[in-house]
Amino acid sequence: MKKIKCECGHVNPEGTVLCEACGKPVEENQHIDGNDKQKLLNMRYDGSARRSQTYNKSIVDKIWNFFSSVKVGVWLIVLALIASGIGTIFPQEQYIPANAVSRDPSIYYEDQYGILGLIYYQLGFHNLYSSWWYMLLIALIGISLVICSIDRFVPLYKALKKQKPKRHTQFLKRQRLFSETDHVTDDEKSTLISSLKGKRYKVYEENGHILAEKGRFSRWGPYVNHIGLIIILVAALLRMTPFMYLDEYVWVREGEQTVIPGTDGEYFIENKEFILDTYDENDERFREAIEQEGMVDKNYQTNAVIYKETGEDIAGAEPELEKVVEDEIRMNHPLNFDKYTLYQAGYQQNEFQNMTFKVHETDDPEEESLGSFTVDLTDPKDEYRLDNGFRVAVSQYYPDYELNEGEPRSKTNYPRNPAFVFTVHPPDNEEPEMSFVGIGRNVDATGENDYKLGVQDFETRFASGLTVRVDHTLPFFIIGAAIFMIGVIQGMYWQHRRIWLHPEGEGMMMAGHTNKNWFGLKKDIEHIIENTNVKMVDDQQEIE
Amino acid sequence: MDSLLDVSSTMLYTAFVLYLIATFFFGATIKQKNNRSKQGISGKIAITLTIIGFLAQIVYFITRWMASGHAPVSNLFEFVTFFGMSLVFAFIIIYFIYKLNILGLFALPIAMILIAYASMFPTEIAPLVPSLQSHWLYIHVTTVALGQAILAISFVAALIYLIRQIDQTVRSKRTTWLEIILIALFLFIGFSFISTAFNLSGYSAEFEYSFNGETVTTDYHLPPIAGPNEGELLTGDRMEPLFDAPGWMHGVDAARKFNTLIWSVLTGLMLYGLTRLILRKRVGAAIKPFLKKAKPDMLDEISYRAVAIGFPVFTLGGLIFASIWAQIAWDRFWGWDPKEVWALVTWFFYAAFLHLRLSRGWHGERSAWLAVGGFAIIMFNLIAVNLLLAGLHSYA
Numbered sequence: 046m047k048k049i050k051c052e053c054g055h056v057n058p059e060g061t062v063l064c065e066a067c068g069k070p071v072e073e074n075q076h077i078d079g080n081d082k083q084k085l086l087n088m089r090y091d092g093s094a095r096r097s098q099t100y101n102k103s104i105v106d107k108i109w110n111f112f113s114s115v116k117v118g119v120w121l122i123v124l125a126l127i128a129s130g131i132g133t134i135f136p137q138e139q140y141i142p143a144n145a146v147s148r149d150p151s152i153y154y155e156d157q158y159g160i161l162g163l164i165y166y167q168l169g170f171h172n173l174y175s176s177w178w179y180m181l182l183i184a185l186i187g188i189s190l191v192i193c194s195i196d197r198f199v200p201l202y203k204a205l206k207k208q209k210p211k212r213h214t215q216f217l218k219r220q221r222l223f224s225e226t227d228h229v230t231d232d233e234k235s236t237l238i239s240s241l242k243g244k245r246y247k248v249y250e251e252n253g254h255i256l257a258e259k260g261r262f263s264r265w266g267p268y269v270n271h272i273g274l275i276i277i278l279v280a281a282l283l284r285m286t287p288f289m290y291l292d293e294y295v296w297v298r299e300g301e302q303t304v305i306p307g308t309d310g311e312y313f314i315e316n317k318e319f320i321l322d323t324y325d326e327n328d329e330r331f332r333e334a335i336e337q338e339g340m341v342d343k344n345y346q347t348n349a350v351i352y353k354e355t356g357e358d359i360a361g362a363e364p365e366l367e368k369v370v371e372d373e374i375r376m377n378h379p380l381n382f383d384k385y386t387l388y389q390a391g392y393q394q395n396e397f398q399n400m401t402f403k404v405h406e407t408d409d410p411e412e413e414s415l416g417s418f419t420v421d422l423t424d425p426k427d428e429y430r431l432d433n434g435f436r437v438a439v440s441q442y443y444p445d446y447e448l449n450e451g452e453p454r455s456k457t458n459y460p461r462n463p464a465f466v467f468t469v470h471p472p473d474n475e476e477p478e479m480s481f482v483g484i485g486r487n488v489d490a491t492g493e494n495d496y497k498l499g500v501q502d503f504e505t506r507f508a509s510g511l512t513v514r515v516d517h518t519l520p521f522f523i524i525g526a527a528i529f530m531i532g533v534i535q536g537m538y539w540q541h542r543r544i545w546l547h548p549e550g551e552g553m554m555m556a557g558h559t560n561k562n563w564f565g566l567k568k569d570i571e572h573i574i575e576n577t578n579v580k581m582v583d584d585q586q587e588i589e
Numbered sequence: 590m591d592s593l594l595d596v597s598s599t600m601l602y603t604a605f606v607l608y609l610i611a612t613f614f615f616g617a618t619i620k621q622k623n624n625r626s627k628q629g630i631s632g633k634i635a636i637t638l639t640i641i642g643f644l645a646q647i648v649y650f651i652t653r654w655m656a657s658g659h660a661p662v663s664n665l666f667e668f669v670t671f672f673g674m675s676l677v678f679a680f681i682i683i684y685f686i687y688k689l690n691i692l693g694l695f696a697l698p699i700a701m702i703l704i705a706y707a708s709m710f711p712t713e714i715a716p717l718v719p720s721l722q723s724h725w726l727y728i729h730v731t732t733v734a735l736g737q738a739i740l741a742i743s744f745v746a747a748l749i750y751l752i753r754q755i756d757q758t759v760r761s762k763r764t765t766w767l768e769i770i771l772i773a774l775f776l777f778i779g780f781s782f783i784s785t786a787f788n789l790s791g792y793s794a795e796f797e798y799s800f801n802g803e804t805v806t807t808d809y810h811l812p813p814i815a816g817p818n819e820g821e822l823l824t825g826d827r828m829e830p831l832f833d834a835p836g837w838m839h840g841v842d843a844a845r846k847f848n849t850l851i852w853s854v855l856t857g858l859m860l861y862g863l864t865r866l867i868l869r870k871r872v873g874a875a876i877k878p879f880l881k882k883a884k885p886d887m888l889d890e891i892s893y894r895a896v897a898i899g900f901p902v903f904t905l906g907g908l909i910f911a912s913i914w915a916q917i918a919w920d921r922f923w924g925w926d927p928k929e930v931w932a933l934v935t936w937f938f939y940a941a942f943l944h945l946r947l948s949r950g951w952h953g954e955r956s957a958w959l960a961v962g963g964f965a966i967i968m969f970n971l972i973a974v975n976l977l978l979a980g981l982h983s984y985a
Contacts, residue, residue, distance in 0.1 A: 119941050331715065334713040512920045
């Protein structure tokens with residue numbers, strides 16, 4: 046590696062633009078920061094030697110240089126920005142409304158949005174945020190973050206550590222804030238120093254040369270916040286593994302108990318009661334709004350008990366359960382136990398619990414009951430024997446009946462719209478008869494049945510929908526976000542200000558630099574030169 | 590209860606009027622010859638009025654909170670009003686750092702436009718749906734509004750910078766874009782103007798149309814230029830729509846919103862046209878001479894400083910607090926809901942702004958254009974995402 050020795054005696058690494066110690070421009074490297082074309086020095090990284098600006102030979106150099114360019118970084122950000130925006134033009138697949146014509150994306154987008162919707166779907170924009178190219182874009186931003194930060198942080202850190210109070214006059218004259226005073230007394234100098242100290246500057250002295258500095262740590266802000274972002278990106282990667290992240294959904298009916306999916310049969314939940322409250326339409330405060338918008342849910346919650354399986358795991362045996370916790374689960378109030386969290390995600394109103402059917406003669410206008418039976422809809426028996434000798438066999442059961450292209454089927458496994466095909470065996474060993482019975486349906490397949498079945502009564506209940514979550518990545522996200530905030534505040538709310546005083550014969554040069562808020566630095570300088578005849582610095586870069 | 594709400598509305602109105610008067614006093618500072626260090630009397634009156642107006646709006650906020658039982662940031666009216674209030678707050682802070690009167694002349698009218706715009710939405714107190722019943726409502730929404738308001742100050746300073754700096758002697762791309770920004774402000778005024786006019790006249794026309802297979806009705810408060818797609822006018826004695834809204838507009842009440850948009854654009858353009866007729870030059874060119882006294886590098890710095898201060902606040906409120914609440918309420922901290930995505934877009938945009946400025950040396954005019962772009966994204970997220978893109982956040 047070619048070292049560069051400055052006239053001040055300091056040895057700089059190859060690629061240095063401004064001597065780390067005295068700031069004298071290194072002749073052959075001025076093009077790197079564009080100083081050769083400007084009156085003022087580019088102070089962005091204090092003229093330190095960055096790898097990306099120094100080497101450009103091997104393939105590694107080329108890759109490094111590509112990712113360490115802020116221009117590339119900004120382009121990646123802009124691309125991610127545009128892509129993210131495109132993803133909101135039409136709803137993403139998971140937000141296709143439940144009442145849509147079809148929740149099948151290949152139908153929905155074209156049906157709802159016409160040709161544009163079809164193109165949107167065909168380009169895969171309905172799953173944009175989990176597409177390979179979007180993830181690649183984010184990954185590239187991550188790589189850019191790491192390389193940019195290393196490329197700049199290391200040399201900047203070294204340069205600021207090695208800086209000396211005595212600076213080269215060329216360095217001083219080419220700072221944005223500069224002044225030269227012909228005559229400055231020792232008294233005035235000590236006034237300056239004490240005012241600098243009063244403004245909480247750290248003052249370093251070397252043979253009468255002064256460097257006053259404050260807020261250097263704010264220069265590390267960008268690198269700190271980038272570390273936070275990288276932790277967040279790593280956490281997002283980890284979240285894709287089942288080991289770190291679990292996402293299940295469970296329906297549990299009022300009064301029922303069921304195993305919690307994803308817990309390997311270890312935990313059970315009992316739904317003791319489900320409560321749904323709506324706002325009182327007579328409440329004076331909200332009357333107008335409810336009149337306009339309709340009823341509004343106030344609260345829905347599951348009063349739940351969590352049990353843990355404690356006994357030996359014997360197949361077929363009733364599990365031995367021990368109560369772990371009893372609590373209310375509602376929106377904004379999830380339930381935590383062990384490593385799991387349960388969230389109140391939805392509910393199903395009026396799900397059927399049981400139905401009571403009666404048998405009567407087909408031609409009886411009074412429909413007088415000959416006998417009745419009750420079917421538990423979550424667990425229907427194969428056959429029901431009635432007191433009067435009738436036998437009714439359950440030939441088919443559709444918990445959530447619908448007709449799909451002429452074929453009866455069940456939309457879900459939940460009794461939301463139950464329908465049955467019964468075989469009725471009359472007591473006197475007459476021929477068995479088939480009957481189709483559902484809510485609002487009663488079909489006699491042959492039209493020759495002597496007996497008819499009717500729905501006599503039914504009971505409904507709530508089903509509570511809960512998400513089951515395990516997310517071990519949350520702490521990483523929290524740490525990442527916290528580090529990001531610390532970094533961004535460190536970098537944005539503080540500034541790195543430096544003021545140099547350079548005795549020159551009887552007189553003195555003064556220069557100032559800050560990484561932001563020049564207005565604040567000027568105010569500082571105005572304050573410290575009070576009661577002296579030191580000239581106020583000129584701003585050599587005023588916009589006109 | 591009603592009296593509390595009356596106090597609340599009166600205080601909001603008072604705040605609006607005070608901001609208006611304060612604007613005139615900020616305007617009066619233009620003519621003064623004295624420099625920054627010696628504050629003129631009108632500048633002092635202006636900032637005092639602004640602060641009193643701000644306090645009045647705080648009273649509005651607190652009384653409405655007391656009346657409704659929840660922080661009034663739960664629907665579009667309440668949020669946009671709060672955003673306007675935060676803008677005034679951010680302005681007051683920046684004013685005391687930089688003592689720049691001209692900033693008030695632009696910041697207050699923009700706050701007023703926002704408040705006027707907000708009050709065109711339903712102002713009744715609405716009950717909170719379960720997902721909003723959390724302390725995070727106050728924490729998240731107030732921080733977001735404050736962050737966006739500080740970023741909006743960046744826009745205000747950038748706008749002044751652009752009007753001051755852009756050469757108006759010849760027509761160019763830059764003068765055209767500047768006029769477009771100004772026209773956009775006129776459209777907001779147009780919206781408030783036309784809505785108020787027809788609200789006062791009590792106009793109403795009911796339509797019936799088919800939406801997602803169901804027959805629904807909608808109530809127009811502006812004469813229907815665009816009616817619902819294949820809709821039927823129910824109210825007699827009203828004009829028939831000139832044309833139907835296109836069928837691909839599927840949002841809730843899309844046709845009515847589209848109609849409102851048409852009216853806003855027409856009224857805004859008419860107001861702009863009238864202004865042009867009176868001024869006989871571009872609006873930008875007409876304002877420019879009054880801004881001579883403002884120092885461009887000071888404006889540039891304020892614009893940047895506002896981003897530097899606002900960006901962390903916005904990140905905290907719009908992304909971090911938002912994620913924490915989403916995790917508690919919706920079991921996931923991030924779900925690619927349009928509002929969330931646009932918060933991310935905003936964040937990306939200002940991140941790009943900061944990188945361009947800090948590492949690529951985009952100062953002055955380029956930085957100013959970027960600040961305008963950032964504000965456009967914020968307004969898009971505030972208005973378009975709520976009204977056009979359905980999602981978990983469309984509460985209004």
